[in-house]
Amino acid sequence: GQQVQQSPASLVLQEGENAELQCNFSTSLNSMQWFYQRPGGSLVSLFYNPSGTKHSGRLTSTTVIKERRSSLHISSSQTTDSGTYLCALEPPGFASALTFGSGTKVIPCLP
Amino acid sequence: GGIITQTPKFLIGQEGQKLTLKCQQNFNHDTMYWYRQDSGKGLRLIYYSITENDLQKGDLSEGYDASREKKSSFSLTVTSAQKNEMAVFLCASSPTINQDTQYFGPGTRLLVL
Numbered sequence: 001g002q003q004v005q006q007s008p009a010s011l012v013l014q015e016g017e018n019a020e021l022q023c024n025f026s027t028s029l030n031s032m033q034w035f036y037q038r039p040g041g042s043l044v045s046l047f048y049n050p051s052g053t054k055h056s057g058r059l060t061s062t063t064v065i066k067e068r069r070s071s072l073h074i075s076s077s078q079t080t081d082s083g084t085y086l087c088a089l090e091p092p093g094f095a096s097a098l099t100f101g102s103g104t105k106v107i108p109c110l111p
Numbered sequence: 112g113g114i115i116t117q118t119p120k121f122l123i124g125q126e127g128q129k130l131t132l133k134c135q136q137n138f139n140h141d142t143m144y145w146y147r148q149d150s151g152k153g154l155r156l157i158y159y160s161i162t163e164n165d166l167q168k169g170d171l172s173e174g175y176d177a178s179r180e181k182k183s184s185f186s187l188t189v190t191s192a193q194k195n196e197m198a199v200f201l202c203a204s205s206p207t208i209n210q211d212t213q214y215f216g217p218g219t220r221l222l223v224l
Contacts, residue, residue: 033212043201043215086154088213098213100146100154 003027004089006101013077014109021072021104023087032063032070033098035086043086046072079108113138115216117202122221126194132187132219134202143185144203144213147171154201160185189221196223 005024013019023032031050035043047054047061049070054061058077063070074081084105088098115136124130136143141162146154156169158177166177176188185202202216 035215043203045212045214048212088154098144098154098156 003099004087004101006087006104008104009102010105010107012107012109013074013081015078017077019074019077019106021074021085021087023070023089023101025068025070025089027089028092029065030090030092032061033088033090034061034070034072035088037084037086037103046085074106077106082106082108113140113214115202115204115214117200117216117219119219120217122219124189124192124221124223126192126223128189128192128223130189130192130221132189132200132202132221134185134187134216135183136185136202136204136214136216137183138204138206138214139182140204140206140214141182142205142207143179144205145169145175145177145185145187146201146203148199148201148218157187157200192221192223194223196221 003026007022011019031048033048034046036046037043049061049063051063051065058075060073084103086103087101090098118133144159145157147157148154155171157171157175158169159167160179163179163182174190176190178186199218199220201218203213205213
């Protein structure tokens with residue numbers, strides 16, 4: 001089965017709202033990585049988070065290994081937050097590349 | 112800082128054609144990757160390379176070849192393009208295979224007529 005399950009698949013956000021994106025994983029890992037992809041653009045690495053909580057501006061990443069989950073929290077969302085967010089699991093051991101979730105598409109709710 | 116460049120930016124091919132995508136990085140990273148992104152499916156790993164002249168198959172290697180003749184470059188060949196295929200191919204690099212952030216190029220958009 002899928003090693004990394006990401007939810008929700010899409011999310012409509014009003015400006016100023018908070019949102020939480022989830023990744024659940026079924027295997028052991030070295031770390032979770034979160035990426036942001038602008039519509040039609042490159043991937044930008046947001047967090048490299050082996051465990052615990054990390055903050056960057058309005059974004060917070062929390063990885064809880066024993067619960068096999070990692071989350072990305074967006075606070076006070078802005079229209080510029082729209083795009084696709086991807087989580088990726090880094091397996092343990094040597095020479096193993098990232099396994100990606102299917103992504104969460106964040107769509108702005110226009111007035 | 113460094114940069115990853117991918118060429119071409121857009122690639123339109125014919126069914127059955129062999130198509131080559133190129134990637135260059137000036138980070139001096141050891142490891143490079145090729146991913147394919149289809150709508151709603153996230154990224155899937157095609158090939159990766161731990162060092163110059165090394166090749167490792169990913170989950171989606173069938174139908175592709177790869178080449179890492181220099182540390183700074185990693186090319187991907189679609190051996191026989193499939194009709195109506197449409198995807199984005201992303202190249203990435205990282206200092207080593209593990210415990211390092213991956214840096215991504217802008218992508219090559221493929222359309223097969």
